[in-house]
Amino acid sequence: MSKVFVFVDHTNGAVAKTASELLTLARSIGQAHAVIAGTSSDLDAAVPVLNKFGASSITLLESGEINNHPSSAIAIALADLAKSQGAKVILLPSTARGKEIAGRLAVRLESGIITDAIALTPELVSTQSVFGGSTLVHSQIVKGIPVITIRPNAIEPVEAAGSAAIEKVAVAAIITAKITSREPAVRGARPELSEANIIVSGGRGTDGNFAPIEELADALGGAVGASRAATDAGWYPHSHQVGQTGKTVSPALYVACGISGAIQHRAGMQTSKTIVVVNKDPEAPIFDIADFGVVGDLFAVAPQATAGIKARKG
């Protein structure tokens, strides 16, 4: 069976949720071959998760330096590996880093590239949801080893216990642009926005008070998002902005509180599976895409919902 390459994103061996999604997808196409870049200890930490999601084989692109460079060194090593092992297709997460690597891979392999796919058939016909979710496009790569990035949360991860064969390939990190210092972001306890299953977002309607948004997010076990009006005002960090110039998300549940639903905001959340809206203005355009809309004050509705959820959970 042909090898379906999966690029595994991780932080010090803690595997990103996208890897479980990509491995699940890979198994529907052929043999899932996980490729991870980093050190042996990163690999040791990652193997149990990769096995749980049915990787048939794993290659470690081994280098202590490789993750110090945003993308080019990984792309070089991954392209060489794909060629020597005859990859059928290479799947990467549609994240900032995944796309950077994918673009370089396409150039190095002289292969077509498709970004932000939400589905892929065994014949490698991809589905993209474009123009803010208004249009679905089916396309196929016709030259080279297809390089396809898959939008986080588009595939439901399914476990399939296995025991992958492991190989290590030492790679040189060829560095052209170097990182001279690093200030890691402070990670809260909440899930990562682009991976979250549930997102509660606040907009200008919060008037700078995100407490009811955060409390509802925590009751639901979700992440916190924000509109640009909220991030521009400095009420919430830009890294939480959802929309055209922020993150594109498609969680199972998106709760928009005090957000009007400008086209640029919808572009980042319209493909969410269930959309809930709380807004004072019954005419707000966001109601057009709501599965459940409440015309009301978020400062009354959100806390009541939070209390109700907590009461149910006991």
Place this chain on the structure above:
Amino acid sequence: MKILVCVKQVPDSWAEKKLSPAKVLDRESADAVLNDLDEYAVEEALRIVEANGGAEAGHTITLLSMGPERAQEALRKGLSMGADAALHIHDGALAGSDALSTSRVLAEAIKKEQPDLILTGTESTDARMSVIPSMISERLELPHLSFAGDVQVDISAGKVVTKRMTDEGVEAMEAPLPAIVTVIEKINEPRYPSFKGIMAAKKKPITQMSLADLGIAPNEVGTGGAWSEVKDFALAPARGAGVKVVDEGSAGSALVEFLAEKRLI
């Protein structure tokens, strides 16, 4: 120092976008504008020049765009902000070009121009692939500093220093020139063109380039030369009209019931 800024013409982000029967973006149906995110790259170029002695010190800013006739409108906007000149790659054979072709065409033009610094936006608001800058970097083997929220050029040392701002945190990066820097929208506040700027832009040169000028055969680009093929497209099913309740004191609880029914809690 010669700075080159890659700018794309896109449909206005407020407009509804759609695909044409030829399975490409229907660019006639919406107003065309300069990609919002590329305005930040133009602004940053202007600031870099201003911080390093201005035009008097011999620094120039050239805009580069590949696109249809109307891309000139986007180029004029950049010129009216203060860029000096523009290159417009325009060739009928380019219609329907994919990312491989686009990055190749832009890379060939950059090779001809030999800039010291290339600035780009992070993504276009139409196709939103966010891959063209790293593809150009790979083709030209130039360092790429992505997600720059701050850019400083040290001309005498021949290097560029940036702050890369992503979810993972902030990274200080540096690379020797020539290099490609992709800016994020937090970097600055793009200026509005002044009346004087708009008038001056009318006289600034926009040089047209064809594929022949770049040594690329027409059949290697466009829909025919593409590495990927759109099979079909359809409007996404409209979201069914949902439930809308007016809060009279218990809508929060009704919301909890809805979530429970949907098995979301």
